[in-house]
Ligand SMILES: Cc1cc2nc3c(=O)[nH]c(=O)nc-3n(C[C@H](O)[C@H](O)[C@H](O)COP(=O)(O)OP(=O)(O)OC[C@H]3O[C@@H](n4cnc5c(N)ncnc54)[C@H](O)[C@@H]3O)c2cc1C
């Protein structure tokens with residue numbers, strides 16, 4: 141085949157040499173606009189895993205890189221006068237120049253034609269090529285030429301960064317944070333050869349401008365950075381090698397994604413590779429890895445399907461199908477890491493103590509979990525766990541028994557006068573199993589079993605403030621004394637038989653009332669077949685467009701009546717002995733439908749701006765707080781994202797949380813969605829936790845994270861990083877009431893108390909799980925031995 145690679149970066153060169161190494165008969169040319177051995181940039185990093193991959197595909201290249209690279213394991217944080225270091229992270233650093241030199245030399249050795257100092261304007265310049273690789277980098281001209289086919293999606297990010305070098309040598313991947321009068325700067329620092337270190341300085345646009353860096357030339361910018369990081373540089377200079385860039389050389393990262401990766405231009409097939417088709421922020425250091433792995437995958441497909449012109453369409457189709465999945469995964473992780481660095485000044489740097497700041501930074505991509513950190517550096521994590529347990533003991537007033545051996549999930553937490561024994565909460569879950577709103581035997585068993593299951597607190601489902609406030613006829617209520625007494629029986633049982641706390645969530649269904657239980661009639665959210673009651677809402681708008689009941693827009697007197705219903709339910713909840721109250725302002729129910737612009741269309745002082753839309757929910761909150769005992773916590777559940785254009789966004793959620801905080805809320809329970817039937821949520825593990833993180837660290841109020849939190853590792857990571865104070869777990873508790881006991885045993889935490897009647901099971905479970913762990917360890921050792929031929 142005749143192949144032309146436009147652009148001689150890592151992608152173009154590596155693909156060229158891999159294909160030539162597979163079959164010397166291929167006619168391959170790499171065309172590069174720069175001089176040979178001339179390039180921009182300093183060092184790049186990639187992981188040990190990428191090196192293994194390269195070794196499998198072209199051992200000579202991997203061997204030469206191996207001799208030239210710098211390997212290091214540690215990450216070191218310099219923050220607020222503290223230096224914190226953790227190990228086991230495994231990076232390879234190499235000068236970009238060195239890497240390209242190695243790839244160029246190998247290309248020449250194999251017979252790839254290298255053409256330098258030639259700027260290609262179009263793929264049409266190579267009409268006789270079977271395949272054109274557009275490996276022309278982030279500003280790809282070829283991608284631009286066929287933008288209608290490739291459909292690039294390019295997002296420019298707000299932070300500014302400057303890619304510098306220094307002769308000061310560092311023995312760890314180092315992160316430096318410095319605060320100025322205008323905000324925070326950070327430097328990402330890593331040595332890449334015996335004499336040089338990459339030094340990337342980054343800051344938000346507004347901080348950059350406030351320092352006048354938008355007016356500064358390269359010399360002035362370097363002088364500024366040298367002064368800012370003088371304490372660390374200790375007299376060493378910073379250097380640039382981006383003189384080709386005009387102006388200040390401070391860049392904005394651009395995230396590139398393409399819908400289509402290849403194109404037949406009428407004569408030849410053109411395919412995008414490397415930065416031309418996707419970029420990943422340097423916070424995760426993987427742009428070169430992606431470029432290299434693209435080259436490997438395309439070569440693999442030619443090997444498998446056949447490296448002849450006829451097979452090119454099939455090869456390219458498979459290349460995109462396979463690569464785009466891995467790339468998306470990595471881009472998601474890179475996006476999280478990038479956002480962490482973009483938000484660090486406004487969210488974490490001023491709020492988190494250095495130990496927790498380090499933990500948050502290490503887990504910023506959300507791909508590294510608590511147990512993952514243990515595998516990387518057991519000693520550092522043990523020290524962190526001890527620190528966290530001690531902080532928690534100070535916060536809760538509960539003395540630490542064995543701080544050294546307490547995972548974050550199992551540390552106590554105090555809010556007002558209530559201490560939870562650990563960070564797990566059974567999330568409220570509607571059971572639709574009451575008659576006349578009275579919880580009976582079913583609820584005693586359901587909530588009792590979960591209270592025995594090890595969670596710090598059990599939250600009873602949405603309990604309605606009046607008969608017409610119910611979602612379904614089976615919902616529980618708190619509008620009369622019979623209901624209060626029925627709840628008291630359950631609360632007393634939980635208090636007598638367990639050490640769990642018990643909360644109740646009070647709410648009004650609003651536009652989503654008078655419907656079926658999910659298993660009845662035509663299913664959830666649908667009106668009852670008979671016996672519907674009239675609904676009220678912020679506006680006269682049905683939740684379901686097709687056949688939902690249209691509510692009446694509330695009048696001021698409706699509002700006063702409903703507010704007093706909430707107050708009555710609050711008093712009854714206090715009399716029933718609940719430890720904690722949650723006000724339901726989420727999921728499109730009455731208070732939520734006032735907050736969202738999708739459901740609140742009012743023209744009066746209760747509609748329009750967010751402040752107006754919050755007016756009624758805050759009025760109800762204030763009345764409830766007034767009626768709820770001073771020493772007991774009151775949390776608010778909100779939908780932090782409507783997942784519909786024009787609806788509530790996570791930015792709004794921070795503002796909503798600030799308003800409830802100002803009104804006296806103790807915690808925000810961060811759920812999302814269910815406000816509009818048109819929602820398009822992005823599900824995934826812990827998918828709502830970023831909302832809890834933002835609200836906790838930007839609005840400065842404790843949060844409860846919820847949503848697809850399904851293992852101890854998740855809870856540990858969330859709580860340890862300060863993304864939330866507590867974790868609510870719903871569906872896993874339907875599957876297993878003793879979820880917390882089980883998770884404790886799975887991670888080998890034996891200090892978790894069990895109900896005395898169940899102790900025999902604890903020992904057996906722990907023994908069996910320990911045996912499984914040993915067997916799994918033996919099996920993986922055996923596998924490793926087999927792979928090594930031992
Ligand atoms: C500050 C910063 C730090 C980074 N750190 C890392 C890191 O630590 N680890 C990592 O893996 N990656 C890192 N990257 C990203 C990395 O540099 C790229 O992802 C990687 O180089 C992509 O390889 P590529 O071959 O696709 O593109 P490039 O390396 O950009 O190569 C494209 C080549 O095409 C040439 N070219 C462009 N247009 C034409 C044309 N019309 N005609 C002829 N030639 C042309 C260019 O001169 C260039 O040589 C970093 C990037 C930045 C900006």
Ligand SMILES: Cc1cc2nc3c(=O)[nH]c(=O)nc-3n(C[C@H](O)[C@H](O)[C@H](O)COP(=O)(O)O)c2cc1C
Nearest residue numbers: 567568569570601602811846847848849869870871
């Ligand atoms: C059967 C069921 C009933 C629910 N009822 C309520 C409820 O009454 N109030 C509420 O705020 N959320 C309710 N939810 C939402 C859960 O509290 C929780 O936010 C959601 O299930 C996500 O958590 P998970 O991924 O751990 O299940 C319910 C969820 C389920 C599965």
